[in-house]
Amino acid sequence: MKKIFQKGFTLIELLIVIGILGILIAAVLLTLNPAEGQRKARDIQRLKDVGTLQTIMDQLVAENKLTADLSVNSSSATTTDCTATGWLGIDVCSYTSKLPIDPVNKSTVIAGEVGSAACTGTLSAGGAYYYVVYEAASNTYEIDVRQESASNCTKLTNDNGDSNRFIEVGTTAALDLMTDI
Template sequence: MFISALNKRKLQLKLGFTLIEVLVVIGILGILATVALVAINPAEAQKKARDTARLKDMATLQAIIEQYYQDNPGTLTGLNANKESGPTVLKTCSTNWLGVNLCPYANVIPVDPINRATSVTDSAGTAVPGTNAYYYFRYSTAGYKLCTYMESASNKEKIKMINDGGNNDTNFEVFSASTITCP
């Protein structure tokens, strides 16, 4: 009986893990987590999500502007008037970045998911160096054009901005007049 109690005591002592074993397991888990994080690439996933929102916003903006044009023909006139989404713009219907009161058509006007002004164009449509915006709205007597820049490299390849019918291969464009250019 004394021997079996001693053996039982030894078995109880061997049931735990040593510090070295625990550290090795933590190290292996850390390596696996790093490999998984690199494979998932959360920064690219966020860019893709913002690009998806941009494409949805372009469709929404196009529908709003088309409704506005049907109800108010010829009201947006001017020679290459430029508007861009930026950090100081509001999304309300009356004081939005498009510069047109669109309250009858939408309560909120979409803005870029990042919504920071990274580009500005002058009245001639020339981009000011060192800046670049994600949403552009240009209109003239010929019609309008909405442009957005795709952030994700894989989305740029998938969407094939070269085949959207517009004249700018670096932006995704929706328009009523393809002759209008985006900056």
């Protein structure tokens, strides 16, 4: 009589392997924290956009194109139109083909912002968008942008601005044109 060997896995062996894989996948997801990775990616885009806005404002100031005070934000902007109908309210098409808008304005993502004035790193509800303030009398400007990632706490507190809730850039020494919102 010939013995027949059946090759394959039993149901219990398969369930054990699936269970181990599930535990490993859960551990990797907890370690990688994809939500924090997305927040960091949006913050990187915001910093690039602030650089673009700063270049535009530097050119506007250098060419004396701004004659009145300006205080705008991109909170409801969904278009990158560079004409005077864009969120900045100034025709900047000679400097850029499109205005940057906050990454959360492009989708339905609900953004948080980095914590309190003490920059505790906790996230709270709040919008994330760009603010631009220009003061005609002193010919100075300030651009403020909120950050989502808790890892940006040091950037918020070390930007020489007067707020620990925004990254601030501009031409004023104290970056104090905009009051803390």
